[in-house]
Amino acid sequence: MADSSADTARRVARARERFLASGDAPQMPLRAGIMESWRRSLLFGIDCERLEAPYSGDLDTDGRLMYAARPVLDRLEETLADATMGVLLTDAHGRVLDRRARDRPLVRQLDEILLAPGFSYAEEHVGTNGIGTAIETRGAFCVFGNEHFIEPLQRMACAGAPVRDRLTGRLAGLLDITAWNADAGPLMLAVAQNAAQEIAQRMSEAGSEGERAMLEEFLAVRVRGNQAIVSVGENLTMVNRPAADLLDQADYAIIQDKAAELSTPGRETVGQVMLSRGEPASLRCRAVRTHAGTAGAVLEITMVEDRPSFRVPDRPSELDLAGGSMAFRRVCAELQERCRARTWTVVEGEPGVGKLTVVAAAHRHCGPQGTFSVIEPEDVDADPAACLDRTAAAARVPGSTVVLRHPERYTPAALAAIETWMDSWPEPTAASADRPWVVATLPVGAELADELPHRLPVTLTVPALRHRIEDVRELVPALLDGFAAGRAVSCGPAAMRVLLRSAWPGNVAELADVLRQVLTRRRTGQIEPADLPASCHARSRRVLTPWETSERDAIVEALLKTGGDRAAAADLLGISRATIYRKINLYGVSVGPRPAGGRRAISR
Secondary structure, three states, rough: OOOOOHHHHHHHHHHHHHHHHOOOOOOOOOOOHHHHHHHHHOOOOOOOOOOOOOOOOOOOOHHHHHHHHHHHHOOOHHOOOOOEEEEEEEEEEOEEEEEOOHHHHHHHHHHHOOOOOOEEOOOHOOOOOOOOHHHHHHEEEEEHHHHHHOOOOOOOOEEEEEEEEOOOOOOOEEEEEEEEHHHOOOOHHHHHHHHHHHHHHHHHHHHHHHHHHHHHHHHHHHHHOOEEEEEOOOOEEOOOHHHHOOOOOOOOHHHHHHHHOOOHHHHHHHHEEOOOOOOOEEEEEEEEEOOOOOEEEEEEEEEOOOOOOOOOOHHHHHHHOOOOOOOHHHHHHHHHHHHHHOOOOEEOOOOOHHHHHHHHHHHHHHHHOOOEEEEOHHHHHHHHHHHHHHHHHHOOOOOOOOEEEEEOOHHHHHHHHHHHHHHHOOOOOOOOOOOOEEEEEOOOOOOOOOOOOOOOOEEEEEOOOHHHHHHHHHHHHHHHHHHHOOOOOOEEEEHHHHHOOOOOOHHHHHHHHHHHHHHHOOOOOEEEEHHHHHHEEOOOOOOOOOOHHHHHHHHHHHOOOHHHHHHHHHHHHHHHHHHHHHHHHOOOEOOOOOOOOOOOOOOO
């Protein structure tokens, strides 16, 4: 094979040395794609003498890719049993999911170069190689010996072939064959490509199986009656007519979140949610499984009618809070009723939704003459008796409120003291106006101590901001008024569209932090999309690493500078268009092209 001959190896080595010394393209021709990969490796800042492949234990080893690949890997392992070759499967990010090799010296070498499950061979980490470069170019690719960017890999040859998910068109992973460079053969790439195509075919069949299973379960549940039925999967959502009539668009995100929480293979589970209009619903969830894993879930939705009905005001303006969504109005109305009745209550919600803010607003409205005391875990843990004596003295003023923040963090001694203190107050009657309103605030899913629930008989949930996204329209000007008092700053319509598309995992607290950042750059005038931090222009499905966050921010900044021109942004960053397209898809970046008027816009 010409590429593995001694003469060719020496010429490639000299070309690499010249490139590393000067950054110029060598005179001798190289195989297509090698020089471009070397340039990318240089831009990634990779040390050409050291191997630093990052490790991650968070791998999907039970999904459709692994299910489809296992028989193919088994067959290849058996076929190549007498050859000094290894077979590897990676995910779409170049992280090794599975490795098959029987030759002991080769296995030791693969361990030495970290080509093992959990390690990433993405080009941005280890430079030019058959796995990472195939992912970058989105096509089958071989790298032989000295063509590798870093020296520790130059004894090896590898051929990588992408595995595409035919249902989505996306890259699902990569099949790689690795050997000693001296043993590399011309058929390595063909074998890898055939295996990758077989895996893709099996994935397609598994996906079809999952969709069929979802449809069969959906139809089976639907015949039970006139219940609202929703079937949710990765790439498929089905609803019957009662569900379509019942649910608003915002409800689907609520249902999907709850389905992910409730899905338990092998049995039905039941839970409750608050729909976007503020109406409580009960969900009966059944996970749908196939040989490839969980395909999704089918849920029966029943509206909850057996609880007191409260009049919902047109908007909770009397609580002096921004937010006009029905779900938020319902919580405010019910909390106001509990405060008036002095009914001790649990207020739960995701971090940052504003649990304490809502309680404080209800207190100001119903008992402004009373005191507002907050007991933090560190306050009561240090000296329970002293803390509760101070709180009791303050709470004797009529209309007072006592908030137990994060009671799930209280020590046993503190909990015992709290229980005794709570039992010292009279039951709520007309003659007990001095009784304080006690509220416990805690995150969704946190457990109260066994002794507390009967003392706090009512639980209200403040909905996540993504479940009442329309409230952003009122929250933004309200927050700006507080942060930029006396400054003429407003949010322009284009920037508001960006904010309305964000998922806000940190809820109102995250929105407030974003606006604080914006105000350090925008002193007056109208906030534009370019003023917003990079996190607002992307919707990732997972928590990004610090490296990924900085990479995403650089891409967003380049796109904003070039008016959304992806090719120009790639040139600005010194990366290929294939790379920037892949990263935009990976991080969910949504910066769009500049409209004809020359003003920047964000795509919908």
